[in-house]
Amino acid sequence: MKTLQKSKLARQLSRLNTKNQQQFLLFVSSPYFNTHQLTADLATYLLGPPCCNWGTTTKQDISRALFRDKVYNESKINALMTKLMALLRRFVLHHQLEESPLAKELTLKNMLGYSMHDWFAQEYQKISETQAERQQKINEQQIHWLDDLEREIPSELLLENIQLTTQTYFKNSLEYACTLVQIAQTTQTTIDTKVVIRIHDQLTNQWPELLKIPVIKLYYYNLKVIWGQEREAAYQQLKQVFYDHTDQWEERDLFNAYRSIINFCVRKTNTGDKYFQRETLRIYQFIIQKKHILKNGQIKQVTYNNVISLACLEKEFAWAKEFAEDFKRFLAPEVQKNAYFFNSMNILYHEKDYSSSLGIMQKVNFTSVQYQAKTKIIQLKIYYELAEWMLLDAALNSFRLFLLRTKKSGLHSDQLLVFIRFLRQLAKIRERKAIVSDTKYLRLLVALKDKITASSKTTFDQRWLMLKINEQGAFLGTI
Template sequence: MKRPVAFQLLQSFRSSEIQLFHVFLESPAFNRRQEMPLLLDYWRQNRAEPPDARAIFKAACPGQPFRKQDYYLLLSRFHKLAEQFLAWQAFQQNEQAHYTHLLQALRQRQQQPLFQRSMKKARSLNKPQDNHAADSLHFAYHLEREQYDFIDSHDRTKPTNLQQATDLLDAYYFAEKLRQTCLAHARSVINQETYKIGMIPAIEAEIKKRPSLLEHPAVLLYHACYQAVVVTGAQRSFQLLRQYIRVYKKGFPRQEIRDLYLLAINYCIRALNFGDTAFAQEALQLYEESLKEGYLLEDGYLPESTFSNMVSLALKLEYYEWVEAFIGNHSDKLKPAFRESLPWYTSAKLAYELGDTDRVLQLCAKIEARQPFLYLGTKTLQLKVLCEQEEWDAVDSLLESMRVYLQRHKDVGYHREHYLLLLQFTRRLLGLIPGDLSKIFELAAEVETTKNFREKPWMLRQISKKVKR
């Protein structure tokens, strides 16, 4: 029997939340159905067992005859209460939401002294020097809106705070739109997703007319990110973004700073892909800084892409001892599914850079690569070694397996172009006749001028061998 949706939700609860949910169900303020605490007790005692509809119903509704419609209604009500509990818990933990609703209730009840006292407390929660996020601007706007409604309901001749409310709403909206634009741009580059984000030209024009908007760190930081990542790609814009992250990161939620670090890192990696090798050091510094401060961990795990990218950057910088230490110190932070395969793969990359081709092939043979980046990365290492060893039959077979894989897997994003170019150039390399200088120089020139191909130095070395013969 399929596990009820409500029980699936309960599986995500911590033990402390289960206890609090029981108190919630026992409270007449939230629930007056006696069967609900009994149902929770049954689940706690039998959570590991396959669900039994009749046993569940009997435990929650003793003495009542089992009917399917009653059973499904029981589960539906229980699920609704579980969702209400989560919403209530989130509300209890959100002081800003508490004051937003409290102020509205006090204003509607004409409780002027209590409204003013609560407004003072609410404003104290939103100190600009401590909280730079766009959400703080949104909360400040809500406070000004409640203040306006309060003034308007008591004395319509009195000057209002509409200007402050409007300015805060503009700042919040501009910061959020710029943030969404940066995230959408990154997704479009990495995953080939398409987004249409409106109003950005108007926001840019408004910021030029009203530079005071940049006094809000959320607007300042996301405007700098937009300029660096989406618009110009200029190093000056990137350095401003780097500076603003360093200055203001303590005032933003961890998730937002994580996104900003990744956007800055993506800028560096794109610059690297276009041949600007100076950004390898900058990208690795950003990774180290954000990892040290815990921004890059997701649910306590180090993402496999982060692990792999850091190794690639360090190898590019020839930090071989650093790579060996990094693999040893951080492999246990990977998700269980990657704790063997990814360290083997990155160790194989290190072995290749050190010239130990036998170890490269040994490690690659151990890797069970289900993820595209791991499969294609492993095959690329094998391809390079086999080309250098002039095992042309094996190279031909490997190229065909990679071609078939790329044909079947469309989910490799912008990396797809690189791998297709690798296959194309390697095929042409196999067809070169040693000493045929016109064909050799033609291929070398094409490789040299092709963008988004990350194996240029290696491919050019292979081509040059054809000249020397």
Template sequence: MQDTKVVRQISAMDGRERERLRQFVRSPYFNRHAATSKLLDFILKELGKTKPKLEEARAQDAVKGTGTDQKLNDLLSGLMKLINRFFAVEQLQSEAFREEVLTLKRTKELHRYKLLDNRGKRLDTKVAKHKFRDADTHLAAYEWKNINGYLQGETNRTDTREMQAMLNHLDRFYLVEKLRHACQLTANMMMLSTHYELLFLEPILAYLDSEDGQNLLKSGKEPSIDAYYHILMSLREPDDKSYYERMLYYLDDGFEYLPLRHQKDIYIFASNYCIARVRKEPEYLKELMNLYRRVLQNGIIYEKDEISEYDYKNIVTLGSATGEFDWTERFIEENRERLPAPKRDNAYALNKARFLYSLGRLDEAAQLLVTVTDSDVVYHLARVILEVRIAYDQQDQEYTLNLLETFRLYVRRNRKMSTKDKRSYINYTRFTKSLVNLKHQKDFMARSAYTKKLAALHTTVEETELVVERNWLLTESKE
């Protein structure tokens, strides 16, 4: 029973969500089967223990005395249906306008037109006062105007205001969603060589580039449309920096005009823009650093007060690379407890070791790496690569070569890595072994021969398609 869908779903809930589920299942409107409530009580009680005992026999005993002859599987199936309905109700309450719209639809079906008019005016007021002009806002307004416009048309066909409002909200809903998806899928096509038919996108961009479209964007009344338009154009025309600068506006002065999910999109696309520009313009490293400072200050980098291990790593790496050592060390320590609990110790130890390595404190970095566990492939790969760097810098040829050979065997035998990743890491071990041996032989061969072999290695690394740590290898093989 431990692996049933019901138990997995409830296990993923926090304490407050479990209590809301208990109240939901006990409500006679949604559930009148006492055995189902008893089964949920049993599951919740066991999941509250350090070592839950969720055997089927114990569950069956828990529902005795409820007057049911249903089998346990039937009760679990019924409970799962209630959990699904509970999720729907929870989601309904989390969406700003959904409950009002559904109320209006039901009121229309019941022909209660006086109540419909009253509730509709309340929704109009709520939409007008709502701080965001995102897709959800326009969709809610469109659905109400769709109801009311046709009702009013039955008595006065010459009054076009409601129907025109309906069309305006529908168009703006479509523009926000079309541009949002176009941004995501354009980035996907650029990174993964995929292809999507983005029907109507070119006419939309032609309209937004026209006088009417520019007036819409510059009016300040549709910030979500404006934000996604500039994200998309930064992908299509990266050399025009005005699009990126407008994205920055929505991380500063225009921050409060976008809902959280749109703010996060702005941050992700702006940071990716900086990363893509770094190769051509290294000064974008500092731009990226300033961007991270912004999102740390306004808080959108955090998800439920947690920072992802990847953002944590990127900030530590960038702070070290740009020489922001004091700031980076404060960031490492201040955000340690904000890392996801299951990965916290590994993420902290690995990134603190990387930081110490950047300061040249090799022994301290090596000692910290010992605490990184290898339960996760990603952490194992990162730990060994840093160990190799430390041993290489300490000119310990034998230990470096031993690490590389053990690492090569680990990669070759690993079943969780893709063929592409395996090739990248095996190429890394091969090139690094050549580099270590060549550096060791430097004092024992003619200068011209050494230079020639080093240049050949540099060229090979440069021309090889799949290799991790390419920049480090190129730097070390450059005479």
């Protein structure tokens, strides 16, 4: 009868040393990796004491050991051996992965996937200390593979493999560096900048040719935008790489790039740079056109709101309405209707169709304090535009009480309270317009403008307040 000596299973098991065989037995016995008891029994029979002699053992011996007096069924034994071979492959992969830098990289990626940002930052600091050693190990590993495979595989393919591994290393390293800087900036914690500098310098000094690879360039300029010097120049380069190769990126790369691009534009817009307000909308429109705005088939509610608000500020109302209508179906079902009503109200307000905006306002459900606050702000502005002073005064009082009650809700309550105070003062000045001289009216407006500018407290939507003051002064031809 045929023995197991020349079977594929026996040949592979024989390549394990005694320690590895015992580790494999523990692996197979673990219910996490294997829930099939007969496969575990087969492993124990072949590797456990007393040691099995594969030169004399047959499949019939296995059948008698595992199935006792049952009729021999070779198909059943073959199936068990195939299952054990599959487990051996998993064991080899798992055993190698535990000892490799790749395991740490995958762990970091999963930490980000589960939003474990604090843990990520802590673990990344540990791994980053050995970046140079890791690169050296990769190089040594590739040389070892070259020695083993050069007789069987063309050298061109091996060279390509080395380049691919190096490219993956730098892409992951740059991505982690970007994430580390972003977490540090968001949480306002100190990072070891030597880590980021080392990754940057290693690429530019030792592997500059990799900067010709689009995905490496993407993360290289991404890092410079969020952390490095000359950020505006780096922004233009990042945007160009993103535009030129946008159809090549994986979803994660796309998200990382356009998040940095948009965040940069928003920061510039907040400094009063109107060019970047329009630039932000153009980038969103490009991403929407390329169908990259969706993640897992959905659009985030905050993104949906931001895009429409930007389009309104740029007075692209027809496009805003089309986007709101076309993309509402990609919102999560539980927020779909409410987000659509809120943004329809917002568009109508910016179009100065105040009565229609107030009509839709009744349909907005206050599912969060953020929605409630934003809706109330639009209501205040509409009452101001319509010169409904009594309604405005009541709404201001109501909103102030709301902010005091929800002070710990995450709203910028202090900024909004300052906004309420200045809007109330502006409304009172406008109410007096008919009973004071033009000179005094102008003096009151200028005094309020100076007060807002000199305020030590940040004012919500200060730009809108200044615009309204300037509009009043413009009626007199003086501001």
